[in-house]
Amino acid sequence: MTGTRAFLIRRLVTLLALSAAIAAALFTAYYGVSRNAQAVRDESAPAILQVAAAEVALNDSYESAESSLTGDTGDIEGLGEDYRTALSTATQALAQALKSTTAGTPARQSLLTITGLVSSYGDLVQQAYVNRDNADLRDAYLGYAETMLRGDDGSPKKVRDGDSDILARLVKVQGKQLRLLDQQTSFGWLLSLAWWVLVPAAYLALAVLLVRTQRFLRHRFRRRFNPSLLVATGLLLLAVPTLAVFTYQTQDRLSQARTSLRQPNIGRSPDTTNKRVSTKMAETHWRTGAVVWIPMGGALLAALVFVGLQPRIDEYRFRAR
Structure with a gap:
């Protein structure tokens, strides 16, 4: 060669x-x-937005319920259309989030738990309405509902590992989804x-x-x-x-x-x-x-x-x- x-x-x-x-x-x-x-x-965008929508709707539902029950028109309007709309929006958003979450099986299990807690939260608000003529019982049920929704102090706070209120659980699920989003976009x-x-x-x-x-x-x-x-x-x-x-x-x-x-x-x-x-x-x-x-x-x-x-x-x- x-x-x-x-x-x-x-x-x-x-x-x-x-x-x-x-x-x-x-x-x-x-x-x-x-x-x-x-x-x-x-995947990521719909999942993140559904959880965010659920969080906002749940906050709005409580504000509307409290305003209706402690206001002057509670006997006439009841819980009000705003409350029912917000709670329905939150329930639908949670159902969609359960289908689309990108945070895996633990997030789905957490969302299932949250869905059950939201149902219990709605029952507490309903009890507050049933007892609207008794200010002490009404306020007690509203307080229970707020604690279930927002935690012990009923105010925005940094979520800790041990927090078990509805919004804290949603924040934890959202945190996992946002971390995945960061990985996907980095x-x-x-x-x-x-x-x-x-x-x-x-x-x-x-x-x-x-x-x-x-x-x-x-x-x-x-x-x-x-x-x-x-x-x-x-x-x-x-x-x-x-x-x-x-x-x-x-x-x-x-x-x-x-x-x-x-x-x-x-x-x-x-x-x-x-x-x-x-x-x-x-x-x-x-x-x-x-x-x-x-x-x-x-x-x-x-x-x-x-x-x-x-x-x-x-x-x-x-x-x-």
């Missing part, structure tokens, strides 16, 4: 290996970001390693080697261009920066979604927030779909390299004497 043929074979193997490496690194890095866009839109160290080290290293090594190979072929075979290697180089130089831009844009939308879902009082306008998040994530749909093209692009790149070098290798075949 001549030295040139051996060199070309080694170069072909190296280029094919680098083509596989860049495709694998790109797929891993791109998929790591793109997979979370759909999860945030279809550009962690693995993705940073992939995008800042692995992909650039494979990209530069392959680009440099493709250019050097074309210069060698032009010098050795007196041909100005190698069409296949030229196309392979163009594909590489176009695809990687494009996917990097798509990744940046997708990550930016994920960060915006996280900011929206961490705003205070999102439970008061869950539909508006959900629409905002869905719109942002919908903008990433066609970008996330590009992940399926990466393996095909890697295969095409390898094929172009093979087509570009194999004929030159064949020119150096010889017969043993």
Whole structure:
């Protein structure tokens, strides 16, 4: 085997290996970001918003009940439409949260417990209404209902591990969902390693080697261009920066979604927030779909390299004497 043929074979193997490496690194890095866009839109956002809506509705239900029962129109209006609407909204939101929670089995069990406690809370408020003519009993039942809803002191406070009131339980479930949201929308160290080290290293090594190979072929075979290697180089130089831009844009939308879902009082306008998040994530749909093209692009790149070098290798075949 001549030295040139051996060199070309080694170069072909190296280029094919680098083509596989860049495709694998790109797929891993791109998929790591793109997979979370759909999860945030279809899973995390609805789950977080349902829990937030339940929390707001439960607070509103108590405020409405207390206002109705301790006001001058309690005998005429009863608990009032606002109370019934708020409690119904909270019950529906809890039912949806139970279906969509992203915090796993412990969160579902906690939401089941909360649903039962909300029923008991509603019974206590109803008892307060039944005893509305007896101020002491009425206030006692309202106090029990408030304690079940908000805890011993009946005021917003930092939730501790041992707190067992309804709102504290909801805060704990929400905390788990928000931590998952942070994981889904954060550009962690693995993705940073992939995008800042692995992909650039494979990209530069392959680009440099493709250019050097074309210069060698032009010098050795007196041909100005190698069409296949030229196309392979163009594909590489176009695809990687494009996917990097798509990744940046997708990550930016994920960060915006996280900011929206961490705003205070999102439970008061869950539909508006959900629409905002869905719109942002919908903008990433066609970008996330590009992940399926990466393996095909890697295969095409390898094929172009093979087509570009194999004929030159064949020119150096010889017969043993």
